[in-house]
């Protein structure tokens with residue numbers, strides 16, 4: 001087994017410089033890879049199985065995997081993951097996860113140096129969606145603490161406000177929390193995809209006139225498709241005036257908190273909000289999935305989430321058992337890989353990487369400016385998302401179908417993976433994201449050369 005570990009790691013260290021897998025239909029994959037659990041394999045065969053797992057998995061470690069809002073992870077994060085697996089504990093109590101508990105607190109305090117909450121507490125969550133749900137959950141407890149015991153039956157409908165470009169996690173949270181999806185109010189966006197604050201004010205007014213409770217605004221710092229930042233400061237003013245909880249979904253945009261440049265201004269006013277989501281598996285280059293939820297409200301997590309367990313697991317009221325603050329019992333020691341990466345690379349890693357990616361982003365804006373004959377950029381990018389269409393050579397060609405087919409051909413080549421999105425206004429378009437710390441300008445030059453060669 002030790003030898004297999006060595007071989008696996010040796011393969012892992014080479015992944016960054018290797019190509020991406022070509023797409024394979026699921027029926028073909030099920031035929032090719034022996035999935036059956038009826039017969040077991042010996043140790044020699046196990047090594048071959050591991051080879052096959054590498055062969056048929058998407059190489060997200062390649063800087064040319066630009067398909068999702070996560071990409072390559074650092075080797076320090078891998079080492080942390082290995083330790084998490086070997087130490088195999090849960091974050092429920094301090095006595096079973098002493099170091100991981102303290103590491104989580106240190107990470108939260110360090111992140112708060114960039115945010116500036118007067119008081120901070122938080123938790124690693126299974127992902128950004130979960131952290132956003134916690135934001136809405138804390139909002140409910142803050143305004144309507146009695147719902148913890150009696151549920152929603154005695155209270156008027158509660159409304160949550162998000163921009164129409166926000167992530168779908170708020171919609172899922174509405175379903176799960178019993179408010180119902182229809183209680184999610186979609187606020188209009190400005191032409192550059194930011195929440196329209198006037199429309200927010202109108203919708204809050206309408207909500208109140210209907211006798212509903214405006215409970216929470218979820219702003220987005222870095223939307224999934226356009227990378228847009230809602231105006232946090234302006235929205236905060238509205239929330240303060242109306243006494244509404246303000247949660248910011250910075251799952252994707254969180255790294256901009258460390259920027260020396262313009263994107264740092266996108267977080268103006270963040271120190272006054274109520275809670276925030278940041279995903280460490282996205283632009284922080286940790287491993288999937290590491291949502292982090294932070295709030296400025298003392299003890300709200302404990303008040304909202306505690307319940308039970310005192311007869312057998314939580315022995316001491318005064319202990320720093322994070323299980324008392326969490327909706328989960330078992331919780332992964334996600335702090336360990338994040339802490340290990342941070343400790344070995346320092347806080348400067350975040351500054352350097354955001355500044356590096358901002359440089360590439362500037363180059364890319366110029367690239368589109370200089371190549372308008374071939375590519376149509378559909379927005380003014382302010383972060384790491386570039387939504388564009390390749391312009392067909394003849395005006396009779398259907399641009400949506402054309403771009404979709406180009407993407408399929410790109411995938412077939414197996415050198416780059418870039419996602420697509422669609423909306424009513426623009427049709428189908430490429431969504432290119434700068435998601436990888438090792439991405440370089442020449443890699444993107446190659447990407448556009450490849451697109452050109454596919455269309456010729």
Ligand code: ABU
Pocket residue numbers: 067068069070128167224
């Ligand atoms: N949690 C949002 C991820 C979306 C994406 O990877 O594109």
